Amino acid sequence: MQEKDVIQQEYVHRNSRSALELFDMICGNEGAEAAHHFMFYMTGTEWKQRFEALIEILRNRYRNVDHLTRVKMLEFLTLLAIGLKSYLIHLRLVDIIGVDEIERSYLKVWNLLLESESADKDAANQLCSQLIASNAKQFEAEGISAASAESEAAILVGNKPSQYVRRVSKKITSSNFYQYSIEQKSSREKTILGNDYGEFLQYTMWLGYSFQTTNPPLIKMIWDLDRPYWSNRLLEVVAEMERSGEKLDVEKTCSLAAMIVVEKACRLLRDWFLLSEGKEGYVCFQVNPIHNGNSDAMVSEAIFVYETLSKRLKGVPNVSFKLPGTRAGLLAARVLSQKGYSLTITLNFTTFQAVEFGKVFKESKALTSYVVVMNGRLAYPVRDELATLGQNSVPNASWFAGVEVTRHIFQKFYSSEQDGGLGLDREKVKILNASLRVYGEEIPDISEIWGTPLITIFPNVRRAYDMKKRTVPVDSVVHQTEVSVMEDLKKSELFRQAWYVPQDDESFKPDKVLTLTEKDDAAVLEWLPIQQTLGQFITEYQKLRDIIEGVLATK
Structure with missing residues (x-):
């Protein structure tokens, strides 16, 4: 059976969940997935019937369940109410039942939430405490101090779940990303939004994000957010696999430590993946960076x-495997792409890397794959090089290093073969812009590449971009970079190496042209942006490995 057929089959199976099955999901810590059911499934008639049936079950059973189950029911009502005010209704629900019916349904959820939180103030208070804690962690990830994050979270949540619904819904609909998602939802040239973090995915989904990336630093960061939870989760998975006869060494267990973080996000994005028939809804898993060769x-x-x-x-699995943009990564990509695995090429800063992987992905059996451009991790070394040379005549020209490489790769990927491009299908092979940076009030890593297939945004960058209302130029990725900026960037050997491939403007040819051939293996790994980034990946992987060895010692 083809992958698409398997995906469609699972979608049909999930579509048939009854109201009682959804209630069981709510009681079993799957409240978010139960809320998503009303965003991703059912025809209009089915939707209304199942919605009414579940509301009735919740109303009738609330007073007869234990305290913890009441908290879970309140959480579900909170998530469903926010979902009905979020971008998620625009995926299909607006077309299925219409905005008036959505508003009527929202009011029913809202009224039941008011009724339920009044009936058990202790349960409502406990949920508020949980919401404050999770939002405070999110705000810290956005770059706010711990004290300010706690204060801001307390203000957002208030003292009732219903207050949180109103406030967070307003925050969502005020976001530039929400507005962009609404305006571009039907465009084939839209930029898909992704969460460049291992946590806080639900909030970004409400804005319209349908992708999540991870890497060794992010996995380590998520483990540090709640080490007891992840340690217990890992031990459960290890025990389960060992009972089934799996032999696990430390390295495989480290893979599982990353996998359980990825799996959590996969489950949250699963319905989006199924609805899109495998075009969206992926989560990245990065292979061990030590094996880059x-x-x-x-x-x-x-x-x-x-x-x-x-x-x-x-x-x-709605997982995309991150491989390094090295020659060994290219060899691995050739094998895995023919197995139909979605792949994401990381440690990629250059046109020469992107073109080689683009050729592999053109023949891939996967539904979709990604080639990363790590904008900020290129911009800073270029900035430092220009400063050392005293050649930065245009202020902040280095901010456009990743932008211009993206524009160049975009042209190479999606121009027809007759026009010198690879003629790639942007739904099958996507440029993924990551490592976006906040250089100042204007954020060119976002504003200058709208129209690129996918951008993944770190929480602090999302917050900075939403500090003011912005006009989005939906096709800025095809704009020309200013000549004066290009002339400054041209003075950087690092930039020329990132930008140039044969048949390009010879004035951009670097002193040392890099390739993914065997003769350049060492030079590619020693190239500064790759060397710095790979070094960080390996360091954080080793730190996680030390943690995992400690966890295994407790078995």
Whole structure:
């Protein structure tokens, strides 16, 4: 059976969930997924019937369940109410039942929430405490101090779940990203939004995000947010797999430590993945960065994680494997892409890397794959090089280093073969812009590349971009970079190496042209942006490994 057929089959199966099954999900810590059911499934008649049936079950059972179950029911009502005010209704619900019916349904949820929080103030207070704690962590990730984050979270949540619904709904609909998602939802040239973090995915989904990336630093960061939770979760998975006969060494267990973070996000994005028939809704899993030169090890790890997630998700995993943009990564990509695995090429800063992986992905059997451009991780080394040379005559020209490389790759990827491009399908092979940075009030890593297939945004960058209302130029990725900026960037050997491939303007040819051939293996790994980024990935992976060894010692 083809992957698409398997995905469609799972969608049909999930569509048939009864109101009682949804209630069981709510009681079993799957309240977010139960709320998503009303955004992603059912025809108009089915939707109304199931909605009314579930509301009635919740109303009738609330007083007869224990305290913890009441908290879960309140949480579900809170999530559903926010969802009905979020971008998620525009995926299909507006077309299925219309805005008037959505508003009537929202009011029913809202009134039941008011009734329920009044009936058990202790349950409402406990949920508010949980919401304050999770929002405070989110605000810290956005760059706010711990004290300010706690204060801001307390103000947002208030002292009732109903207050939180009103306030967070207003915050969502005020976001530039929400507005962009609404305006571009039907455009084939839209930029898909992704969360460049391992947590706080639900909030970004309300804004219109349908992708999440992870890497070793992010996995370590998420483990540090709640180490007891992740340690217990890992031990549960390890015990389950060992009971089934799986032999696990430390390295495989480290893969599982990252996988459980990825799996949590996969489950939250699962319905989006199924609805889009595998075009959206992916979560990245990065292979062990220590194996950046070992294609066999990369392939083995990807197969292990893919097969494990297939069993756990009971279907085609909505995971995209991050491979390094090295020659070994290219060899691994050739193998895995023919298996139909979605891949994401990281440690990628250059046109020469992107073009080689683009050629591989053109023949891939995967539904979609991604080639990363790490904007900020290129811009800063270029800035430092220009400063050392005393050649930065245009203020902040380096901010456009990643932007211009993106524009160049965009042209190479999506122009027809007759026009010198690869003629790639942007739904099958997507440029993914990551490592976006806040250089100042204007954020060119976002504003200058709208129209690129996908951008993943770190929480602090999202917050900075939403500090003021912005006009979005939907096709800025095809704009020309100013000549004066290009002339300054041209003075940087790093930029020229990132931008140039043969047949390009010879004035941009670097002193040392890099390739993904065997002769340049060492030079590519020593190239400053790759060296710095890979070094950080390996360091954070080693730190996580130390944590995992400590967790395993408690078995």
